[in-house]
Amino acid sequence: MKFKFQITCIITFVFVTFISCEQNRQPYKNISKIYVVNNPENTCFRIKNNSNTISHFSFKLNGNFFESTNDIKNEVYNLTANKNDSLFYYAWKFICKNCYSNASLTKGNWSTSLILYINSIGFGLCGKEAIVLSNLWKLFGYNTRIRGLNGHIVPEVFVNNKWQMLDPAYRVFFLNEKNEIASVDELSKNSKLITNPKKIEKNDLFYKLRYSDNYAKLYTSTKNIKIIYNDEISDDFNNFYIELPPNASVEFPGIFIKNTKTINSLEIPYYSNLKIKIPPNWNGKIKNNLILAGIVGKGKFTINREKYYVSNSITINYISGIKEFIDEIDILEHKDTLELIYFLNPNLSEVVTTNTISIKGTNIDSLYINHFNIPDSISVLKKLAKQYFFYENKRIETLKKSKIIDSLNYISIKNKKELETEFRNYLTLKKHSNKEITFYIDKLNNILDSLPLNYNYVFFYTIINNIPSELIFEDIINASESNFRETLINIANK
DSSP, X not given: OHHHHHHHHHHHHHHHHHHHHHHHTOOEEEEEEEEEOSXXXXXXXXXXXXXXXXXXXXXXXXXXXXXXXXXXXXXXXXXXXXXXXXXXXXXXXXXXXHOEEOSOSOSOXXXXXXXXXXXXXXXXXXXXXHHHHHHHHHHTTOEEEEEEOSSOEEEEEEETTEEEEEETTTTEEOBOTTSSBOOHHHHHHOTHHHHSOSSOOOSBTTHHHHTSHXXXXXXXXXXXXXXXXOOOOOGGGSBOOEEEOTXXXXXXXXXXXXXXXXXXXXXXXXXXXEEEEEOTTOOEEEEOSSOEEEEESOEEEEETTEEEEESSEEEGGGTTTTOSOOOEEEEEXXXXXXXXXXXXXXXXXXXXXXXXXEEEEESOTTXXXXXXXXXXXXXXXXXXTTOTTOOBHHHHHHHHHTTSOSSOOOOOOOSHHHHHHHHHHHXXXXXXXXXXXHHHHHHHHXXXXXXXXXOOHHHHHHHHTTSOHHHHHHHHHHSOHHHHHHHHHHHHHO
16 A cells, blocks of 8 residues: 555656656747737737746847847847947947936845836936946946945946946936047046037927036046946846736736835835736746835735735835845745736836737747727826826827927026916916916915025026926926925935
8 A cells, every 4th residue: 555655646646746857848939919008098908828838038029128238239239220339329228218316215236127117117316327227237248346436426437448437327427628528537527518518309398408507527536436346147037027927917018106205215116017926826936127116915924034924915115125136936825816016117018009019938829919098197298298207208299199298398586486487378278277377376375485595496487498398387286295396406406
């Protein structure tokens, strides 16, 4: 009897091992499908695993999102039109296009892994952007270094026997007397290269800030120091993949978790999410090379060697303070549907009228892809349209598409009285009621009256005159008083 039991155990073990090996040998395949949608701003895609085994894959939406660092390198090569001598310039252009400056999500430099930063975050302070661009330059074999200025951090790349500075945060570089890209040391010795530039980058509405005395002062400080960053790029974080359990689904893009904040407790102004919905009672380990934003549902988990019990929902800020990358979650117990929510780069998440979704991986034959409508409250593009002081070209395009702005008009404002008058005219033109007009005018006055006595109004009005009035006024309408006031103070300080 005992012998028969042992034989049965051996046969069972061999069978399970065989099945496991067969699953591991599943062919690596590609799927590409086109989806036409009527309402791109409110469209969300769903990928459902209808098989009884885990699917392992990466995806692209309209050519965006990258499966590896080699994929990123190829994208930069595509920008260069095979001009190998200017790869460093197009690497800078790639970062400028796909990222935006904002308070960082985490202090950890693991977040500057190219795949994590480009696919998942898409934002950070100047130091993070400098490291990301430096990492990208290193992929092409360039020698790089990072310089700490008086309140700013920039990267330099060694090309044509000289150091050259290209700032990804301000999206700018400067030419020296020989029409070469200037280094930090050259800019430090001659501020006119900044304030009287030979070349002007007008790739967004804040371009004048780049050529101001305030920006030049960052370089003329005697505190300029060299910061060497030699960390190797970790291969562990530089491949994009999703693990999807049986009968689970992926949904993107959308804003699926609220109140996400940066390391200094500021709300993240513009982000996107990807949601993995896991059916009841599925237990096991799941690895996803995206940055976890939160968990919704009830259950027990092991995350970074620590056990957690979630009774309703939890944001990543309360899990581990994002001190180290969470690449794996061991789901120990849950009875209802569980939602794992990750950050997704909003700059890569735009849905258009005709969309191409490409999937590469194993066990993907049983994946079913469809799309559905989501409400305005969780639409990424609808949130972008209302983001105060996010003045990128993408925002203007979005505002035009959503018909919030009929035309981009500039106005001349020299003082508070003129600002109030123009704002009242705008509210009247947009057919706001008298009650609403009074409310918004009072809101504007409350903000301006609470600014410090020594507030730099001249600089503030200079900025206003370089921004379409519709953007300024939509900001005043949509932003909270506290956030708008904080933004104004930060701008004046810069």
